[in-house]
Amino acid sequence: MNPELRRNFWLELTLHRLVALPVGLGLLFMLVHTWSTEHRAETPVTTAVTLFVGFALWAGTHAGDAVMGEVRGRTWDGQRMSAIEPWSMTWGKLAGAPSFAWLGCAVCIAVYLVASQSPSAPKTTLFLIAGAVLVSAIALIASTIASRKAVVRSSSTAWVIGIALVIVGPWMSILTSGESDISWWGRGWMRIDFLLVSTTLFAAWAIFGAYRLMCQELRVRTVPWAWVAFLLFVCVYIAGLGIRPSDTARQQLNMLLIGGLVVTLAATYPMLIAESGGAMAVRRLLLRGKQREWRRLLEEAPLWPVSLAMALVFCVLTMLLAGKPRESEDVLRALVFAPVPLFLLAARDAALVMFFAFARQPRRAEAAALFYLLLLYWLVPMLLRAAGANGVADLILPPFWERPGFAAAVFAVQAAAMIAAAVWRWRRNHGG
C-alpha cells in the first residue's frame, strides 16, 4: 500500500469518524427528505450538491495543508528524503490528506444520484467530482509552491482555497453562464459536455502539475517540458473559445497566435511572483551556462523565463504570420496589432521584479514589485489622466492596441531602463 496514503488514513480515518460521518449525514438527509415531501421535491438534490461543494472545499483545505502542514510540523525533510516515488506521494496526499472530506463527498454524491431525476445527473456527477479534484490539486500545487517561501510557512491554509477559487471561479462562471451551446474551434458543444470535458482535462493537468512539483521537491531531475506543454494546451483551448464558426483559416490563426501570446504573458506573472528565484537562481544559471551544463541549466531554471521565452516566440510568429483583423472586431482580436508592446511590457515587469529580488538581503521583494506595478498600471496613469495630463500618462501606460508603434517605443525605453537598473543592482550587490 502507498505509505503516504496509509499514513493519511491512520491520521484521518479513525473508526469513530468512519461511522459518525455517514450516520450524521444519513440522519440529515432523512430529515431533509421528510421535509421535502411536504414542501419541495428538489430539496434533497440541492442539499446533496450544496454539501458536496462544502466537503469539496474542505478537501481542498486539507490538500492545501498536505505540504505546508508537513513544513510547519518539520516532517517535510523526512518526506523529501524518503524513497516514495513522486507519483505515489502526489496521489497519496491528494487522496489521503482529505480522505475524511472525500468520504463526505462520496455520501453526498450517492444521495444526489439516488434523488436526482435529471437525465444529466451522471454527467453532473462526473463534473462535480472533476471540479472537486481540480480544486484540491490546485490547492496542493499552491501549497507546494508556498512551502518554499518562509513567509507563508506559518500561516493558515485557507488562502490556498482562495487561490484555487480565484483560478477556477471566473472560468466556471463564464462556462456556466447562459443556456446555449458552446462554440469551440467553430464547432458546437453541449454546455454540460463541454464543462465536463474541460474540467476533467484541467483536473488532469492540475494533478500532473502537482506531480511535477513533487518531482522537484523529491529531487527528481526534471526539465520544464511539462510547463511548455501545458501552456500550449491552454493556448489551443483559449483560442478555441474565441474562434467563431464563420472564421476563416487566417482568422483562426490570428486567434491562436494572440491566444498564445496572451496565455504565455499571463503565465509569466504568477511564476515571477511565485518562484522568481532571485540572485541565487541567476548566479546558478550563469554558472551553468559558463560551464556549458545545459541540461542542469534547464533543470534549475525558474519557469517565468520559459513563459517569457514562449511569449517572445508567439510575438515573433504574430508579427510574421498574423493577418489584419476586420474593423468591427473586438479588443482581443485587435491585440494582434500589439504583440511587441505586450511583450516589452512583460519584459519591463520581469526586470522590475528582478530589480527588487537582487537586493543584498531581499525581503518581501515580490510585494514591493507588486506595489510598484500597481502604481505603474493603475494609480499614476489614472491620476495623470484625472489631472488632464494625458500626454504624460501615455508615456507611462500608452494605449497599446490603439497606437502600437508609439506604445512599443515607450515600453522599449521603459524595459531597457528597468533591465539596466536590474543589471546595475546585480553587479553592485552580487558582484556578477
Added chain:
Amino acid sequence: MPSAIEVSSLLFEYPGVRALDDVSFSVAAGSATALVGPNGAGKTTLLRCLAGLELPLAGSIEVAGVDVLEEPRTVHRRIGYLSDFYGLYDALTVRQCFWHAASAHGVSEADVGRAIDQTAERLDLTALIGRRAAELSRGQRQRVAIGQALIHNPQVLMLDEPASGLDPEARHALAMLFKRLSGEGMTLLVSSHILAELDEYSTDMLVMRNGRILEAKPVTGAAADARRVRVEFAREVPDLAGALAAVAGLRLVEARGREALVEIAGSDEIQSEVLRSLVMAGLAVSAFAPERENLHESYLRTVADDAQSKAAA
C-alpha cells in the same frame, strides 16, 4: 580505508552570504565523525547538501558511493538524516511512526515488522511502541526520530545536533547507541555543540568556521594518540629540555621537574624508536604514556592555531 563521503570544492551561497566556501574533505567508511564549529559556521548547510536537500552552487559530493548531485534519490535510499529541527507525527504511535518510516524508505512489507522490532530494541523503545508520539518525553521523541532515520539500515547516518535539549543521562545513552552503530560498521557524521558528548564516540573530527573546513583529523587511533606523549623520569634530569632536544623524532611541548610532554609524529614503530633513543641517551624513563587530547581541547587548539596563523598573516 574507503571513503563513505567525498566532498570537493563545495560552494553554497544564501543571498549576501557564502555559507560554504570551497569545502573539501573525506570521511572514512565506518568512522564516527564529529562536525564541530560555532553557530553559523555552515554545519547545517553542509549536512543538508550531503543529504541532497540543498543544491550547491558548485562542487561535487559523493556519499555511499553515489554522486549526490547526479542521483540524489539513490543517495536518499542509502543514508539516514535527522535535521536539527525535526518533527514527528504526534497523532501516530511509535509503531506507526516506524512503520511509515520503514515503508517510506523502501523496506519491503515482509520485512517491516522485523525492522520495527529491531529499531525499537536498538533504541530502547520496545516498551513505548504503542504510545503516541505526542505522549513521549523529549528524550524519547529524539530516540523515535533517530529510529526513523536508521530503520532502513543506512550506510551513512547524518545527524544535526542530535543531543540538544537532552539531559545528561539521555545524552550518554545516545552516545552509547552511536558507538554501537559505529561498531556495527555504520558511518556516522554528527554535528553538535556538546563536545563532551561527541568525545564519547567520535573517531574523527571536522572543524568548520566561516563556511570553511579548518581541520579534518582523527581523534582516536594510532594517528591521533601518537601526537602527544607524557614522559616521566625516575629521577630529576638536569637540563631536561636540552637533553630531550638532542633526541631525534620528538618535539618538546613542555618540561617540568621529572616529567615532560612531547609530540611525536608517526606510527607505533616511531614511538618505540623514540622511547629506545631516550633510554639509550641515559634518561631513566619510568613512564611513557600517549596522552589523548580530548575533543574539546583539540577543537580549541585548532581554532587557536587558526587565529594565530591569521594574525601572523
